[in-house]
Amino acid sequence: xxxxxxxxxxxxxxxxxxALLILIVxxxxxxxxxxxxxxxTDYDFFNDTVNAYGFENFTKLFQDPNFITALKxxxxxxxxxxxxxxxxxxxxxxxxxxxxxxxxxxxTIYFLPFVTSVVxxxxxxxxxxxxxxxxxxxxxxxxxxxxxxxxxxxxYAMPALIILSIWKGLxxxxxxxxxxxxxxGNQYYLAAKVDGASAWYRFKHITLPxxxxxxxxxSIISIINAFKVFDEIFALFNGRPGxxxxxxxxxxxxxxxxxxxxxxxxxxxxxFVLFIIIFLFTIIQLIVGKKFVxxx
Amino acid sequence: xxxxxLSKGTIYVLLSxxxxxxxxxxxxxxxxxxxxxxxxxxxxxxxxxxxxQFENYSSASEAAPFGTYFFNSIIVTVLTxxxxxxxxxxxxxxxxxxxxxxxxxxxxxxxxxxxxPGEMLLIPNFVTVSNLGWIDSYEGLVIPWxxxxxxxxxxxxxFFSVPQELSYAAKVDGCSDFKFLWYVxxxxxxxxxxxxxxxKIIGSWNAFLWPLIVTNSQELRTLPVGLSAFTTEAGIKxxxxxxxxxxxxxPMLLLFFVMQKYVISGVARSGLKG
Amino acid sequence: xxxxxxQLSMVFDKTTAVREMTTTIQDGExxxxxxxxxxxxxxxLMLLSGLYKPTSGTIYFGDKDxxxxxxxxxxxxxxxxxxxxxxxxxxxxxxxxxxKMQKVPKKEAEIxxxxxxxxxxxxxxxxxxxxxxxxxxxQRVAIAxxxxxxxxxxxxxxxxxxxxxxLRLEMREEIRRIQQEIGITAIFVTHDQEEALSIxxxxxxxxxxxxxxESAPQNMYKKPExxxxxxxxxxxxxxxxxxxxxxxxxxxxxxDMDQTINLPALPPTELQTVRLGIRAEDLYISExxxxxxxxxxxxxxxxxxxxxxxxxGGITVRALVDPNQQLQIGDIHGLGVHPESxxxxxxxxxxRLPLQKRGGxxxxxxxxxxxx
Numbered sequence: 001x002x003x004x005x006x007x008x009x010x011x012x013x014x015x016x017x018x019a020l021l022i023l024i025v026x027x028x029x030x031x032x033x034x035x036x037x038x039x040x041t042d043y044d045f046f047n048d049t050v051n052a053y054g055f056e057n058f059t060k061l062f063q064d065p066n067f068i069t070a071l072k073x074x075x076x077x078x079x080x081x082x083x084x085x086x087x088x089x090x091x092x093x094x095x096x097x098x099x100x101x102x103x104x105x106x107x108t109i110y111f112l113p114f115v116t117s118v119v120x121x122x123x124x125x126x127x128x129x130x131x132x133x134x135x136x137x138x139x140x141x142x143x144x145x146x147x148x149x150x151x152x153x154x155x156y157a158m159p160a161l162i163i164l165s166i167w168k169g170l171x172x173x174x175x176x177x178x179x180x181x182x183x184x185g186n187q188y189y190l191a192a193k194v195d196g197a198s199a200w201y202r203f204k205h206i207t208l209p210x211x212x213x214x215x216x217x218x219s220i221i222s223i224i225n226a227f228k229v230f231d232e233i234f235a236l237f238n239g240r241p242g243x244x245x246x247x248x249x250x251x252x253x254x255x256x257x258x259x260x261x262x263x264x265x266x267x268x269x270x271x272f273v274l275f276i277i278i279f280l281f282t283i284i285q286l287i288v289g290k291k292f293v294x295x296x
Numbered sequence: 297x298x299x300x301x302l303s304k305g306t307i308y309v310l311l312s313x314x315x316x317x318x319x320x321x322x323x324x325x326x327x328x329x330x331x332x333x334x335x336x337x338x339x340x341x342x343x344x345x346x347x348x349q350f351e352n353y354s355s356a357s358e359a360a361p362f363g364t365y366f367f368n369s370i371i372v373t374v375l376t377x378x379x380x381x382x383x384x385x386x387x388x389x390x391x392x393x394x395x396x397x398x399x400x401x402x403x404x405x406x407x408x409x410x411x412x413p414g415e416m417l418l419i420p421n422f423v424t425v426s427n428l429g430w431i432d433s434y435e436g437l438v439i440p441w442x443x444x445x446x447x448x449x450x451x452x453x454x455f456f457s458v459p460q461e462l463s464y465a466a467k468v469d470g471c472s473d474f475k476f477l478w479y480v481x482x483x484x485x486x487x488x489x490x491x492x493x494x495x496k497i498i499g500s501w502n503a504f505l506w507p508l509i510v511t512n513s514q515e516l517r518t519l520p521v522g523l524s525a526f527t528t529e530a531g532i533k534x535x536x537x538x539x540x541x542x543x544x545x546x547p548m549l550l551l552f553f554v555m556q557k558y559v560i561s562g563v564a565r566s567g568l569k570g
Numbered sequence: 571x572x573x574x575x576x577q578l579s580m581v582f583d584k585t586t587a588v589r590e591m592t593t594t595i596q597d598g599e600x601x602x603x604x605x606x607x608x609x610x611x612x613x614x615l616m617l618l619s620g621l622y623k624p625t626s627g628t629i630y631f632g633d634k635d636x637x638x639x640x641x642x643x644x645x646x647x648x649x650x651x652x653x654x655x656x657x658x659x660x661x662x663x664x665x666x667x668x669x670k671m672q673k674v675p676k677k678e679a680e681i682x683x684x685x686x687x688x689x690x691x692x693x694x695x696x697x698x699x700x701x702x703x704x705x706x707x708x709q710r711v712a713i714a715x716x717x718x719x720x721x722x723x724x725x726x727x728x729x730x731x732x733x734x735x736x737l738r739l740e741m742r743e744e745i746r747r748i749q750q751e752i753g754i755t756a757i758f759v760t761h762d763q764e765e766a767l768s769i770x771x772x773x774x775x776x777x778x779x780x781x782x783x784e785s786a787p788q789n790m791y792k793k794p795e796x797x798x799x800x801x802x803x804x805x806x807x808x809x810x811x812x813x814x815x816x817x818x819x820x821x822x823x824x825x826d827m828d829q830t831i832n833l834p835a836l837p838p839t840e841l842q843t844v845r846l847g848i849r850a851e852d853l854y855i856s857e858x859x860x861x862x863x864x865x866x867x868x869x870x871x872x873x874x875x876x877x878x879x880x881x882x883g884g885i886t887v888r889a890l891v892d893p894n895q896q897l898q899i900g901d902i903h904g905l906g907v908h909p910e911s912x913x914x915x916x917x918x919x920x921x922r923l924p925l926q927k928r929g930g931x932x933x934x935x936x937x938x939x940x941x942x
Contacts, residue, residue: 003395003583004395004396004397004399008394008395008396009396009397009398010396011390011394011396011473012390012394012395012396012399013390013396015386015387015389015390015394016386016387016390016391016402017386018382018383018386018387018443019383019384019386019387019443019448020387020402020443021443022383022439022440022442022443023406023409023443023445025424025440026417026421026424026439026440026443027409027412027417027443027445028405028409029420029424030416030417030419030420030421030424031409031412031416031417033420033423034416034417034419034420037419037420045423048423048427092311092314095302095307095310095311096311098302098307100304100307100308100311102308106311106314106315107560108552108553108556109315109318109319110314110315110318111552111556111559111560112318112319112322112549112552113318113321114563115498115502115548115549115551115552115559116502116544116545116548116549117501117502117504117519117520117523117544117545117548118502118504118520119502119504119520119521119523119524119544120520120523120541120544120545121321121541121545123523123524123527123537123541124321124322124324124325124538124541125321126527127324127325127328127534127537127538128321128324130534132337133336133337133338133339133341133534135320135324135341138339138340138341167317167318167321170318172563175560175563175564176563176564178564179564199302224413227413228413228414228415230415230505231504231505231520234504234508234524235504235524235527238527238528239524239527239528251415254415254418254419255505258418258419258422259509264419264423267419268419268420271415271416271418271419272416274413274415274416275412275413275416278411278413279411279412282411459652459654461650461651461652461654462654462656464616464619464621464641464648464650464654465648465650465654465655465656465715466656466667467620467621467640467641467642468619468621468641468642468646468647468648468668468716469642469667469668469671469715469719470642470668470671470672470719471642471671472642475671479667480656480658483658484656484657484658486658
């Protein structure tokens, strides 16, 4: 490779210009701006003027019971979705990987929800969750379980949201796990079979350890995505954060403060808290991920 | 003796059960969308409508301007996809084939911004777009989305796999950089470009939060926003709601069925970078 | 068109790939750039093509200074080691590509491409994609693509190194045939001496970015200008040894040995120590007038040749000998050489030294003392 010259530098930036222009205006500048906005304590949106800066937004934020609820709900949502989703998708991926016919067909079906509009499927699920005529309560009724007010009872709103989210995200995890499984060389299994290892033993001592980098990646991505949940809630509960704020999450809180209440500073502060949480997980992934690399 | 935990039969049964659960909401959606109102609320549920009510679809379109929503979604999807492909091709070429001062720094900064959740950009972007006067316009719906760092990285990796000798050969054959990019690199990168385009089409067809906040009038709503508004407008007419949902979901399902290998390879690659 | 290179240098970061090279390539000539890997031959080619721009120096095509001109404007054709065909285009489209870039009308481009395909004998493969062709066929397409725009110069970068041995021989002759048929100036980079010596009008042997010698192939083999050239060319490699003047006038002995050797031609008298080079095929078994004696330690018959290795004091000497001779391992024989087959090189800088013909050579007696 030859060294860059001024001519090639000019050319390089010319090619980058369109992408860079968009990314600077709509990705890089907003990161800085968002950080600054979280310190706006008196902001006039219509004239885009800031009258005062300060830390008040953050103190206000943590004194707001709604924000605490949002944090708590987000936490519950993450715990409710991530482990279950990983276990189910790993099981399905292992089954799909067991050299059966039609595995491509099954893979397609499991992946379908991923390509569909969250809003549309959430509306479909809200119909399934319908307390009187919903499919789910009918099915539960067959087992003698009384109808549940999935979408109107604060106790069940979160489980309903979790069911929808697992169903929607399963396909993505399965694809990633399948890619990971196919990276594991067949020789390990052959060796283990020769040694007379049982299927369960092979899964526990070969598949799981060799799949750990993938598992780790899927976990982090799932956690990060779960922290960002919004569309599902909006559509499932018809533009409300669930009954009695039972499905109020951090992003929903941001949306409320920003779009419904025009509290730009507070909303930015909440978004910044979300960023810190996600950033921590990303950092964990980068650090721990490095350690896992030698597995492959 | 082979010791398998599960027999082939058991695997098929388990996978089929799971597949049915995955498909059920779609089947139920389509089934409801074709029912007469009295069958919608029937208990036990009716799976196959006694009379197929295709007019539910036209009724839904009359109840809300789904034609307009559909048109908007197509315009926005097509424009963002073409825009992103163009910016991505140029940027990926610069990063993979041109040596320029500051390349490493620019690359690292872009890599860093990938870690920032899009939700954090929402508020400042809303302010920017309203300052530009793009609220309630196609510009506001399209322009912020015509560049993607992930796509640039994906294509850059692909471009790296094209041997350097080929660009030498092309230069000797009389190609400028741009002609080489256009006549050689782009045709060679077709699979990657299809993947990028498909992921973009799916993402922009289904996008919700951004279109929700930058559109005020009905005339500029995209399908998901229109559909969400329709839930309040339609009241509890589930057959119409399901017909409308089908209109939103079906195009992507069909696209996916036809092009699934590109979509899946793109998703799998997004996983392998970890 | 002549190509003139003047004081050309190319520096990458800290390594100098080409060092103040000055030479001229005549119109219609096929010149090989030969040398070990890293000698700067490929860099020289890249500089000629315009794909690299030199650190200093000038390149003239004819009278025109092209040093700053980009590759696409130099009017060159180039063939690459890995062929570098466009995988997504058919053979015909590949050959037409340079014409398309020149905006030649499609009809005309097609006719010219087909003519070129016939010249390289791939006229029957026009609709195939490069992936469906053998290495040799791909190389033919690459040559056709390089020639179709009627370039002034054809540059070939190790074009045969990815082919198997037999195909390499065939393509080598093909390249020569095509080059002579259209009379184009061609520069051919290779690390294979046999290739260079067989194909070219002139060979430039490079090392460390410097041309060591440029001359007709046979001349380079017969009269290497320095020790590196002598050692690089020839298989088996040339026998090289250090000899030192002994007290007796006009007599020399091998370094670290008392054996006096009987040289039919002498190095310049003012030097105490010189390097002596004799090719294996120039040595023959001679009991009458040998330069030295040695013990056969190895005999190898390859086809029509018999290669022996002899222990001469502390060194091993290779000789290609008459296969009809009855030789056995352990035999002690004398080895003779013609005076014109002896090469002397300076001990320090390796430059070739002139021979001093020995006055009364016929009277020089075989004077060998062995102290084994």
